Amino acid sequence: MPDSILALGQGILKGLALTIKHFISRPVITVQYPEERLVTSRRIRGCDLVWDSERCTACCTCAKSCPQGNIRIETKVRPDNTREAVVFEIDHGRSMFCGLCVESCPFDAIHMGRSYERATYNRDSLVIPKEKLVAQGDRQPSGYFRPQFEETLPPQSLLIYGGKSSEVKTPENPPQQSPATAAPVSEKKVPAEREKVGVK
Amino acid sequence: MDWLHWIIYVVIILVFVLTLVMSFILIERRVVGRFQLRLGPNRVGPQGILQPVADAVKILLKEDIIPSKVDRVVHLLAPIVTFAPAVLVFAVIPFQQAGPGLGFALDAPAAMANLDVGVLFVFAISSISVVGLVMAGWASNNKYALLGAMRTIAQMVSYEIPMVISVLGIVLIAGSLSLADIVDKQNIPFILLQPLGFFIYFLGATAEMNRSPFDLLEADSEIVAGVNIEYSGMKFAMFFLGEYAYALAVSTITSVIFLGGARFPWGLLPQSFIWLLVKILLVFFVMLWIRSTLPRVRIDQLMGFAWKFLLPLSLINLFLVAAEGMLPSGFTWPIVALNVTLAVALVVIWANRFYRVGGAKVA
């Protein structure tokens, strides 16, 4: 508890002094969107998803790990006994972009996107088919759970270092990179337990 | 020709009031934003100059809803009766004094009507807007509007008394009720001679205008939204503009009575209405500074503050001024020092007594 509060009027004067100090000497921290934008995090879980049709083997792990069932896949067996996805649709209207599908994909075939300006006028147009899901134009993959993309993206602008025109200071001694967080290798063997994934 | 004089001054006053009220709306939002480390509106027109115009157009386009059982005539007249006195006050303000000035010289003070009883006129006219609030509360046929109106009237009436008594001290020093004479007698600004009077007047005026920290009756965290609960469209805009016009009027009166009006302090530069404008903006800035910082008081604390704190202090101030008036003249700077120390001592002692003895509690 604070000790003895004497109400002589000095509390109000101190508050007024602080406010006038902010008026005179602190800069404005507004970022005037859309002319100025902040650089988003390298691991941003933006409002879209990016699919890589070359690497996808239609194993449907992403569809099974989605809490809401937003991904719809219809598969077909190719003549050389591999699978491909005939229909691969993600409902961006229902998705909460939690990233569980991205984490669970064993082949790094689905990534989070970087964009946050995906508003449309029509709810049906938020169900995105597979032709529009591949990386094109402004639909680019972000570094969430994908260190191979994270290295190529610019560093985030942080308010701690000043906001819109800040640079991220790199540390002199970076901490040890732990082996469990190394990049998931593309030809990773699927562990045995994953074969026994039950239907939800 | 007399009628030419009236017409010119009517045009000057209308232009002055309307332009400054519109720009006060913008200045308030940008300055309060700058206190909060953000930009205010700056999209409509360069630096947001056309923002008040956009607000006016929006309000004009709104539907004017009149509830069914109201008293139509009173409902229509209430915003007018609230807005008009704030503009009428400017009839006695001297925009520039007689004598040599910056650019041109005048042979009479530049006021529309240089009344001998200017101060009395100002306070009498500004009390008429209280009647407008009664009319608005009654005519809305809504018990919450009536309740809010009664509280607002109680607030405004109780804060007028210390305000007027503190200005009486100025009148005693200047020896005249005419505003032009008060400005002429200010070789040093009266704020230095009467710091306690300024303090009481400023707080009383802030409460009269329903501004922070005394704006509880138009706050959105109270259940009654105040007197203008049943008003929409241009009538609501009249209440809103009336509030800013009243703020402008109070700033102008403060600059004329306490800060020296159109004169430059210590006569370093010739007098001009530009200095009056600068002082008005300075007083408004102080009002915004107080608004951005302080939370608001509760209704019972509000009334206690007026009757138990400001009124006794203003009476003591009056006695002190009368006592100092009996000293021979020429003692200006010692009197300034004495008054400042007395003001600080009185405020501190009375505040302590007020806070501890029970001014700030529910009965």
Added chain:
Amino acid sequence: MALKTEPIVVNMGPQHPSTHGVFRMRVTFDGEIIKDLEPVMGYLHRGVEKLAESRTYTQFIPLTDRLDYLASMTNNLAYVLAVEKLGNIEVPPRAQYLRVIMAEMMRISSHLMAVGFMINDMGAFYTPLLYMYREREKLLDLFEMVCGQRLTYNYMRIGGLSHDVPPEFLPALKKFVTEMPGFIDEYDQLLKENEILLARTKGVGILSKELAINSSASGPVLRGSGVKWDIRKADPYLVYDKLNFEIPTGTVGDIYDRYWVRMVEMRQSVRILEQAIEQLPAGEVRTALPHLVRPPCGEAYGHIEAPKGELGFYIISDTGVAPYRCHIRAPSLINLTALKDMVVGRMLADAIITLGSIDIVLGEVDR
């Protein structure tokens, strides 16, 4: 001859600018004084506890984010602790320290918002709130750096965290931790001795010690009434037993005491952050677990000291992929039951800031 008056019932409806969400109060007035207050809740009920029965343990983690959406990491943490208790799953030490860092950053952010909005309800025209939001922005930038989102993080997993922090996180956090005490001093300069604030909060909304304990209040509401009870000291989880910090308590239990407790807790959180950054070991952040976690049959209750009080998850499992039953002990709901006793006999303006000082979030109250 006495005037015959009738009490009127006024409804502060679900849409109101100062009820912190869709919360409804039916207040009975006698003149100015409140005689009775009846809270009506349920406008944000989404059936989260039932949804838990049809989601696997990992799939439920994003749904816990949406309970107390202003302090999402602590919701994740409570749930994950309950599941780990149920399945006897070990968490590596680096993950435990990082969890403590995230939880304390979340506590600072939540208290900034709580105090800011309480002062806003009192009428200071957004200025203290925006000054506190500036620091909260810095914290949200750090969270965005770690897990990619600013409000619903989905960062904790069963057995650790989802991935490690990037290398530029710790220098930025160190800079924040060195600057934050200066900013808390600024807030104190603005608010602590402000006479208007003192006049409006001292002696208002008093919750006595016995009533606080009897109504199961927790968090700053309980500590403001003088009871020294904090789960980080009483039942330590993660690595709190290796860190030095103190627990503030109030004396009377009025609104000023709760505000004071929150400000001191922010300072103590900064102290914990400094120690945790120093002691952070290297290593992995996630134990290897099967893709679908199936805890053995049984029940467990995992509770933490969330910024708003004691947040607990009670999980019953029957070796399926989804819990059999998941019950959430929401602190805001339990603290809210004491509202009526705090405001009867006061005026409406006091009731509004008392509600602000309990600090409710409707996502938690209604689930």
